Amino acid sequence: MVRWLRMFLTERTGQVRYDGALSNKKILPQGLPQGAVSSPMLFLIYINGLADIIPEDMEAALFADDASFWCSDTDLNNANSRVQECMTRVAEWSKAKKMNINVEKSEITFFSNDPHEAKWKPNVHALEKEVPYNPNPKFLGVHLDRTLSFANHVKYVTDKVKSRNRMLASLSTKQWGWKKRPMKRVFTTMQRSVMDYAAAAWQPWLSKSQFQKLETAQNSALRIITGQYSSTPVEALRLETGIDSYATTSKRHTAKAYEKARRLEDNHPRSETLNSKVGPHRTKRRGSWRLEAESISRSLPLANLPREPFPDAVQKPWTSSNCFEEWTTKIELKEVQQPPQPNPTAGPFSCYNNRTPWDAPAQNNDPDAGNPSFITEAAIQTIDGHAAPIPLSTIPRSFVDFLRLEKRTLEKRTLTYSIAVVKV
Numbered sequence: 001m002v003r004w005l006r007m008f009l010t011e012r013t014g015q016v017r018y019d020g021a022l023s024n025k026k027i028l029p030q031g032l033p034q035g036a037v038s039s040p041m042l043f044l045i046y047i048n049g050l051a052d053i054i055p056e057d058m059e060a061a062l063f064a065d066d067a068s069f070w071c072s073d074t075d076l077n078n079a080n081s082r083v084q085e086c087m088t089r090v091a092e093w094s095k096a097k098k099m100n101i102n103v104e105k106s107e108i109t110f111f112s113n114d115p116h117e118a119k120w121k122p123n124v125h126a127l128e129k130e131v132p133y134n135p136n137p138k139f140l141g142v143h144l145d146r147t148l149s150f151a152n153h154v155k156y157v158t159d160k161v162k163s164r165n166r167m168l169a170s171l172s173t174k175q176w177g178w179k180k181r182p183m184k185r186v187f188t189t190m191q192r193s194v195m196d197y198a199a200a201a202w203q204p205w206l207s208k209s210q211f212q213k214l215e216t217a218q219n220s221a222l223r224i225i226t227g228q229y230s231s232t233p234v235e236a237l238r239l240e241t242g243i244d245s246y247a248t249t250s251k252r253h254t255a256k257a258y259e260k261a262r263r264l265e266d267n268h269p270r271s272e273t274l275n276s277k278v279g280p281h282r283t284k285r286r287g288s289w290r291l292e293a294e295s296i297s298r299s300l301p302l303a304n305l306p307r308e309p310f311p312d313a314v315q316k317p318w319t320s321s322n323c324f325e326e327w328t329t330k331i332e333l334k335e336v337q338q339p340p341q342p343n344p345t346a347g348p349f350s351c352y353n354n355r356t357p358w359d360a361p362a363q364n365n366d367p368d369a370g371n372p373s374f375i376t377e378a379a380i381q382t383i384d385g386h387a388a389p390i391p392l393s394t395i396p397r398s399f400v401d402f403l404r405l406e407k408r409t410l411e412k413r414t415l416t417y418s419i420a421v422v423k424v
Contacts, residue, residue, distance in 0.1 A: 005038075005042070008036075008038065009032070009042075011027070012027070012028040012033065013025040013026060013027055013028065014026050014028050030098065040064070043065065044064075046097070047062070047065075047097070047099075049093075050062065050067060050090070050093060053089045053090070053093050054069060054086060054089070054090075055082065055085060055086055055089070057071060057082060058070070058071050058082060058083075058086045059071065063140065066140075067090070068139065069083065069086050069087075069090075070083075071083060071086075076110065076112075076117060076120055076122075079110070079122075080122050080123060080124065083108070083122065083124055084124050084125070087124050087125070087126045087131070088126075090126070091126050091127050101126055101127060103126050103127055103129040103130075103131060103132075104129075104132070106126065106131050106132065107131070107132055107133070107134040107137045108122050108124050108131045108132070108133055108134070109122070109133065109134055109135060109136075109137050109144070109146070110122055110146065111144075111146055111147070111148055112146060112147070113147050118146065121133050136152050140198070141197060141198065142197075142198050142201065142202055143156055148205055149205070149206075149207065149210070150202045150203075150205055150206060150210070151210055153202060154206065154210045154213055154214065155213075157194055157195055157214070157217075158213050158214065158216075158217045160194050161191045161194060161195060161217040161218075161220075161221070162217060162220070164190045164191050164194075165191065165217075165220055165221050165224060167186075167190070168183060168186060168187060168190070168191070168221060168224050168225070169224050171183060171186065172224055172225070172227065180225055180226065180240075180241065183224075183225045184225055184241060184242075184243070187221050187222075187225060187243075191217075191218070191221050192218075192249075195214060195217070195218070195246065196249070196253060199249075199250055199253040199254070200253050200254045200256070200257035200258075200289055200293075201289065203250045203253070203254070204250075204254055204288055204289045204291070204292035204293070205288060205289075211246075211247070211250075214246050214250075215245065215246050215247065218243075218245075218246045219234050219237065222234070222237040222238065222241055222243060223237060225241055226240050226241060228240075251292075251296050254289060254292050254293050254296060255293060255296045255297065255300075257270070257289070257293065258274070258289075258290075258293030258294070258296070258297060259297070259307070260310070261273065261274040262274065262307050263307050263308065263309050263310045264309070264310060265309070273290075274290060
């Protein structure tokens with residue numbers, strides 16, 4: 001594996017194609033090939049040590065190539081100094097890792113309910129450049145603001161839903177319009193997916209006026225689906241479409257996130273958020289995910305029953321599973337003699353003109369030396385007894401030798417590979 005990764009990462013070259021012409025090759029001394037399956041995992045391993053250099057009084061969150069750092073303090077200037085120290089460490093770490101921080105695309109902001117601090121701006125530098133201040137940053141698809149009212153995100157969501165409602169209206173014409181069921185599917189896919197994204201994280205914080213904007217956006221879509229008049233009560237629209245009010249949907253998302261957090265391990269970030277100690281809520285007019293979820297949970301009849309923990313999301317490689325035990329794979333090779341053709345079309349592994357590097361010379365008086373075998377067809381015997389034929393391109397005999405050694409264990413069943421081998 002180590003040697004394979006070394007060959008994957010070294011001696012890479014790149015070219016530019018323009019108007020049918022290729023430039024000279026240039027060696028790529030660093031970086032990962034974009035689009036490769038292994039590239040994201042290798043990058044995460046490379047930056048895994050970033051969290052270790054963060055000061056203990058700072059919090060950090062890493063997602064792919066995005067990193068966020070924050071702290072809480074009663075004094076804004078103290079918080080600014082702590083963030084500056086953290087940013088300095090990150091800049092030094094990036095130099096040691098030969099990675100450049102894009103300061104222009106980085107952002108800094110702060111959150112406070114105090115109206116006297118509305119005009120204050122943090123001042124943080126990285127690589128001798130000032131980090132831009134954004135009062136309304138977008139983090140993982142959610143627009144934030146200083147007071148965490150999420151008014152900007154509500155406007156973003158409702159504008160997007162209204163824009164897609166026009167698409168829904170174009171599908172509901174009287175002459176050839178769609179029926180309710182497919183239009184309901186379009187609404188669930190295009191509109192509700194936008195409204196439900198990270199719902200438990202920001203919707204419990206909304207004021208009544210902001211939440212009503214979400215209800216209005218959904219009701220507009222329901223009128224298009226049903227074709228009812230604008231004076232039709234919204235209860236009739238929900239009954240005809242079978243769609244709950246969005247207040248009910250939002251509470252359902254909040255309760256699901258709360259119950260999931262109670263069932264996760266103690267070191268899981270969502271469980272830590274639920275069980276962390278916080279002071280009294282500073283804003284009485286607005287709630288939070290924890291307060292809203294606890295209120296919903298207490299109203300349920302099964303609230304006081306013990307929760308069964310979730311099983312591990314990933315099967316540990318050193319443990320066995322009931323679904324994957326003691327499978328065996330048997331390979332049956334059927335050899336067929338075939339004389340060589342004058343104009344062969346055996347494919348990229350043909351032995352007539354060019355020998356492939358894996359077609360080794362004769363050893364120990366091998367009678368088949370210089371006359372390799374090729375697989376032309378194969379059939380896989382499935383568990384239920386059905387044979388699935390698989391046409392294959394010509395493959396060197398060395399691959400057949402590899403198949404002879406292949407063994408797998410899964411659930412005490414046998415998979416039989418029936419392979420026809422043509423000797424030329």
